[in-house]
Ligand code: FES
């Protein structure tokens with residue numbers, strides 16, 4: 005499905021009955037200037053210029069925001085609509101949102117750009133070049149990703165805000181021409197351009213066609229924070245009612261004519277393929293079973309009901325190709341990591357003269373591989389129709405998923421139609437994009453193979469067991485620390501070594517002022533498939549760093565919260581959130597008379613800063629978190645109630661990992677299989693979580709992941725207060 | 738033939754007696770609001786009511802449901818006439834991904850039917866469904882709001 009030129013026509017009815025508004029020009033701020041080239045490359049016949057993919061305005065004055073991210077309930081659709089409504093002076097009742105098609109013309113380089121800029125600061129002269137480059141890259145890499153908490157802060161704040169503001173100015177210019185008055189006599193309100201002197205008003209819908217052919221303004225006027233009517237307000241999320249009424253179709257709910265169902269059994273060893281199916285006739289004899297076939301990483305059974313398929317696939321006996329991973333175990337992997345840390349390491353960050361100082365506090369930490377365990381198991385529905393391959397799936401990167409499906413089927417991108425559906429959780433599992441050789445879309449590849457090889461319309465659904473054992477896991481990481489204290493108790497040295505390539509060394513280094521610092525890592529891969537897991541490297545390194553700083557505080561005999569403050573600039577967001585969380589929690593450093601104690605942690609991630617205090621106790625069945633307080637600096641809080649929900653949800657997600665989460669390796673595969681041995685916190689385990697957002701004037705930060713990293717260290721720090729034991733290995737139960 | 742009464746409608750289905758109710762509902766009667774999360778009775782995404790009691794349909798054979806009243810999320814409320822639980826769910830903006838929420842609401846409706854003023858402890862005992870997105874704070878608040886409304 006190529007996007008036809010019609011979509012990009014500047015005049016007339018575009019697909020969907022709206023009008024794409026052009027925002028072009030060569031503004032360093034605008035994301036759109038280089039889309040023209042990209043889109044023209046994608047559609048040779050397209051000679052139109054000023055094009056913007058974010059906004060459409062319909063003749064009946066609806067503003068349609070085109071979201072190049074997939075909303076998994078984090079509220080990005082609503083957040084983007086709020087930003088656009090404010091900059092455009094639109095009324096909320098006019099606002100609609102659509103998911104961007106999985107098309108190259110809607111690739112999103114802004115996400116890339118945001119990440120790279122977060123890790124390095126390019127010189128000013130390189131900025132425009134870079135921006136162009138990122139869009140080219142986004143195009144080439146089929147980047148349409150939702151991940152890294154990027155939707156609102158990069159796509160929304162950096163791009164759509166400017167695009168909407170420019171559009172408003174263009175609508176005014178179009179109105180000025182039409183009414184034959186000066187532009188500065190016009191104002192905008194609730195989706196209309198107003199001419200106060202004559203009392204005339206023109207709805208945007210009537211101006212869009214004329215506005216679309218204008219040059220975008222060089223000087224874009226953005227609203228000030230005082231002028232916002234929607235940004236910063238607790239707006240009800242647009243996706244909530246249909247979810248509550250169960251009217252939402254998830255990938256797993258796909259239904260197409262004559263659909264069959266596939267279930268998968270994994271080979272059991274990462275990377276090992278199945279050589280032969282040894283009881284084919286027996287499996288095929290089961291009711292409803294039509295096909296039994298070898299697929300990448302396992303075998304599939306196709307039947308006329310998902311339960312029949314699953315039941316049958318569990319009876320398949322197969323022979324596996326031998327593989328290097330056959331003997332892989334957690335023990336062998338732990339040893340491998342420890343060995344690696346004693347060998348040559350890559351230096352990530354060095355300051356001062358770390359080698360001169362005698363260390364006094366030493367610690368080794370270890371966190372396991374973790375599955376994402378989104379509640380909807382991975383699934384995809386694939387069929388062939390009218391010469392095209394059709395795919396329905398829930399992914400965090402529809403464009404890349406479409407490209408992978410095409411590659412697997414040996415087709416051109418244009419011969420694959422991809423429908424992105426609602427996802428029952430993502431948490432990074434469905435990002436589709438990988439920093440390693442591992443294939444995060446492994447379920448989609450299987451689904452495509454099955455549909456192509458059988459020639460049938462097939463919905464492939466993983467069982468929970470297959471889902472748990474075929475993930476791209478959060479990496480297991482070992483980290484070793486050495487510290488020394490100066491006479492005033494402050495750290496005089498911090499040295500760390502950790503396993504795994506670190507793209508973002510800022511995530512590994514402490515956020516504190518420490519004169520001598522040496523952060524290094526073993527740049528080595530994992531034999532187990534790895535991927536992005538909510539908050540990525542912050543989830544491990546936040547735990548390490550914030551545990552070790554607590555160890556230093558204790559050895560200095562200083563209150564851990566005060567100790568952190570002593571190492572921060574007084575006015576920094578980090579110090580501010582710490583002070584706030586102390587106030588919220590009524591911070592105290594000892595245990596109370598009910599046997600409860602508090603622990604604190606502070607982590608900066610995805611452009612936001614979070615301090616958490618966990619109040620915990622030790623019960624006969626293990627540690628219990630009773631309450632969690634979170635003080636958050638995420639810059640402008642676009643939708644405070646959605647942010648609160650994200651932080652609360654992150655706390656529970658992280659608590660599951662801290663208490664229970666582990667994927668053990670044995671004989672080359674994962675031992676855990678379902679929620680009985682890969683436990684998730686339930687209502688009973690869930691602490692009450694209070695969230696406050698601080699108005700510190702920081703740039704807009706991400707919110708979907710930032711609540712995860714501080715939880716484990718804050719919990720462990722609290723438990724140490726109770727029994728003096730330092731918990732350096734997760735999970736706790 | 739297995740005869741099932743689902744949301745007041747009789748279905749006569751050519752299925753095995755040991756087929757879990759979940760798969761009969763989703764694929765044989767096309768009621769897909771009831772979700773699959775684990776298949777072993779752990780997560781509650783598949784919660785439906787049998788004669789008013791919440792059960793986990795992934796682990797409940799259709800043979801056991803014969804002659805009983807089965808109710809799914811589709812029968813609880815509509816956009817025009819949402820159930821008090823659904824109104825509270827919207828007011829508190831409970832769902833994130835939303836995948837667990839039909840099961841959560843079925844569990845909450847069943848709880849409030851038998852215990853109109855549940856304590857926190859009652860909520861902990863009854864709401865054993867799992868939410869991977871971690872919407873527990875708001876589920877608890879929404880149940881309390883719905884309880885007030887139902888008085
Ligand atoms: S799917 Fe039935 S309890 Fe999880």
Ligand code: FES
Pocket residue numbers: 379428429832833834835836837838867868869870871872
């Ligand atoms: S809202 Fe996503 S699993 Fe509960």
